[in-house]
Amino acid sequence: MNHEKKIVLTKDGSYTLRIDALKESYHSLHGALTESEFIYLNHGLHFWQENNQGKRCRILEIGYGTGLISYLSYLEAQKSQTGMDYTAIEPYPLTSEESELLNYDNLFEISKNQLSHKDFSKLLWEKSLAILPEFNLLKKKILFEHFKSTILFDLIFFDAFGAHVQPDLWGTEWMRKSFNLLRSGGVWVSFCAKGSVRRSLQEVGFEVERLEGPPGKREMLRAIKP
Numbered sequence: 449m450n451h452e453k454k455i456v457l458t459k460d461g462s463y464t465l466r467i468d469a470l471k472e473s474y475h476s477l478h479g480a481l482t483e484s485e486f487i488y489l490n491h492g493l494h495f496w497q498e499n500n501q502g503k504r505c506r507i508l509e510i511g512y513g514t515g516l517i518s519y520l521s522y523l524e525a526q527k528s529q530t531g532m533d534y535t536a537i538e539p540y541p542l543t544s545e546e547s548e549l550l551n552y553d554n555l556f557e558i559s560k561n562q563l564s565h566k567d568f569s570k571l572l573w574e575k576s577l578a579i580l581p582e583f584n585l586l587k588k589k590i591l592f593e594h595f596k597s598t599i600l601f602d603l604i605f606f607d608a609f610g611a612h613v614q615p616d617l618w619g620t621e622w623m624r625k626s627f628n629l630l631r632s633g634g635v636w637v638s639f640c641a642k643g644s645v646r647r648s649l650q651e652v653g654f655e656v657e658r659l660e661g662p663p664g665k666r667e668m669l670r671a672i673k674p
């Protein structure tokens with residue numbers, strides 16, 4: 449997937465990357481930051497926190513991409529003092545030049561003891577890093593299909609490219625893998641609202657909710673492992 453990427457300004461003033469060859473962007477053109485916060489922070493992490501107060505959260509992000517969601521989670525860990533063990537997987541990491549084009553550091557006011565997005569993006573891959581007492585990060589260069597784990601997760605952010613780019617990854621086999629990677633009570637959340645994905649999630653045992661989507665998107669999916 450070594451495609452040419454171009455930088456695009458989205459409607460909320462944050463940038464994303466677009467791959468014309470795949471007709472796909474890393475985030476919604478209606479707002480990269482708004483979409484990431486809405487789906488993964490509000491309907492993912494905050495939802496989990498409400499039901500698991502004071503507990504440490506093990507998160508798996510499928511599709512690290514620009515690192516925006518990982519970085520938002522890092523800031524949130526510090527702000528809410530929620531412990532997080534965050535594993536992000538990505539088979540095709542961006543180059544530092546591509547990452548810097550996004551200029552995400554313009555979006556955040558951070559204090560001296562916080563990492564900028566630029567520094568966060570330079571953290572080593574394949575190494576478990578306790579970057580805060582509340583936040584442990586492990587970035588792995590691997591396809592979800594090949595990923596193995598000895599631990600179970602509380603939360604999965606399923607943020608690979610859409611089904612029109614990679615239909616196989618949204619099939620029942622990989623929804624079952626998601627199910628098996630979660631603890632009981634664990635939450636799977638995604639921008640995707642496709643009926644076939646919802647049915648696959650139900651088929652493998654999830655309780656699935658259709659939620660109102662972020663700006664520009666009617667619906668999104670959240671699934672809970674009973």
Ligand SMILES: C[S@@+](CC[C@H](N)C(=O)[O-])C[C@H]1O[C@@H](n2cnc3c(N)ncnc32)[C@H](O)[C@@H]1O
Nearest residue numbers: 474511512513514515516517591592607608609
């Ligand atoms: C929608 S973008 C991710 C956006 C990202 N979460 C962010 O905050 O920037 C999708 C990402 O999934 C990655 N991806 C593609 N196929 C994958 C696979 N089989 N397993 C894991 N990640 C994959 C892509 O390389 C891309 O970086």
